[in-house]
Amino acid sequence: MAATTSTVLDRAPEPRARGFWRRLRAGEEIAYLIALSAATLVLLIVGLLVYQLWISSTLSIHAFGFSFLTGTTWDPNAGQFGALPFIYGTCVTSALALLIAVPLGVGASIFLAELAPPNASNVMTFLIELLAAVPSVIYGLLGIFVLVPLIHTYLAPFLTATFGFLPLFQGTFYGVSFLSAGIILSIMVAPFIISVSREVLYAVPTDQREAALALGATKWEATWDIVIPNARTGIMGSIFLALARALGETMAVTMVIGNTPAISASLYSPGYSIAAVIANEFTEATGNLYLSSLIFLGLVLFGLTIVINAVARILILVTQQKGAA
């Protein structure tokens, strides 16, 4: 006499329900397929990019081979093309930019996330993210009209007076130089570091902070010893983002770097970067070898980005393992 409760398992589902489940499952399949194709599309685009770069630079690869990477002459008239001055310039300006932007950016993000009152923090973050949206050309104009004269009048004499014994600050300063390019790049990449690091620092669970404070740490000790190590991966990610922008930055760099393919230990010397030379010479390049060499430079930049990223990630892996041990 007990009512037999029938479960879904006991009896076959009604035909209408079976159709519904089938449709739902099919929907999931479709969602899966859409997501999968979006991901493969991105990979496909990257692959296509590399393929196109490779195909278009075969002429130059056959003409120069590896000596392209070590050659120092860039002479379109004589058909001599060497990439070393541009690789040097790209690396030097990006390194200088990160050297300035990382302490600045991480410091600012710590202040905004941990130490500043929330309202002030929000307003300042909004302004900083606005900086990230400013077009590159505007930064270039800022560079030539404001930054370069400022560096020329104040910073360069100070550096020569204090650090003039270093080969880094020797020679005449004309305004356009590795130094100016590095500084303008640091202003451009700092907002990326700040906004991403701030988000990452916010994401650290509050109980971590509270536990540290409960154990007697000061606010700064809690921040430096507990919160930041927690957020380290995210901060590293933001630095990679900044590095990527610095390596590829074109217009701002070409306006303040001096556009001279020179390799010099001095930061006062004018230089050239890969992105700048491609932007300057691509539209006017006549002759297949010239064009092919410029595209080869693009491939070199792509390879440089991969190499630098790989080296950095290996370093992080190694230090993390060491830290764990």
Add this chain to the structure above:
Amino acid sequence: MKASISLRGAVCHVAVLAALAGLASVQLSAQMLINGAGATFPAPIYQKWFSDFNSVDSNVQINYQAIGSGGGIRQVTEGTVDFGASDGPMTDQQLAEYQQKHGFPVLHFPTVLGAAVPTYNIPGVTASLDFTPEALAGIFLGKIKRWSDPAIQKTNPNVTLPPREIVVIHRSDGSGTTYCWTDYLSKISSEWKSKVGRNTSVNWPAGLGGKGNDGVAGLVKQTSGAIGYVELIYAVRNHMAYGLVRNSAGEFIKANLSSVSSAAADAAEKMPADYRVSITNAPGKESYPISTFTWLLVPSKINDAGKRDAIKKFLKWALTDGQKSASSLQYAPLPKALQSRELGDISKIH
């Protein structure tokens, strides 16, 4: 009621039909759109010509992109544009490439004249300096390093030049102005010719690179002791001080419309059939030595009859009426003899 509705309906139908007919008629009197690309130097006068020509013949609309002389040559060879423009004539190799790709030659039509002038920034010096060809070559080769060098001071006895270091400013982007400047230097200095040569983009022995005429001008203005080269039009419009250059007749000439036209006058007589000629270091007492033609590159065979007629009509207009507006924009017009010769050659486009 039915009658009024049907009347309203009829009016609506007529209105729609009229609108459609209007649309159709707009499509029937088709706008001829012609695309060109190339040199930045003549872009201002070309833009004025294209808009003036549109008021002469409202069916023809010409669109021009100033992407640089090299870009103009490349795009006309690729066939992506209907005509190109360049400050430097195409080389034999580029002509052969075009011929090989299309099966017919490309024609050069000189349109206006321009010049490159040396502009400088020496604190305390406001006078116009006189430059000899040797001085210019030495400065740009990096061999003359100071303004007080006798090579410059000798020709300027009335000006005290400071022992300040010379900072050379050149173009970082490929440019017809660079072609003109290096063409001149190659003619007057065998060392320049062997070491550097002439091209829209060269391996400069010394100096900093600025992007565009404005980049060079900006760098010169900012750097004490700097010397650079810019288009005459640019220097005039921006009230920049520029120097005189000694021509092949031994006279120090300041670049202006008449001295540039003088440079072309002699060349007009000796012009080769395909109009590819360099008029730097031209003979003649009044000639400014760093002058250049700028050319329109037009395919000799255009399959679209409408486009062909429009281009021929435009060329005829540009070589006659268009020349009148050239001087208002500081471009030197072509010598008359050259104009009539080119008008004859328009018939080569078939």
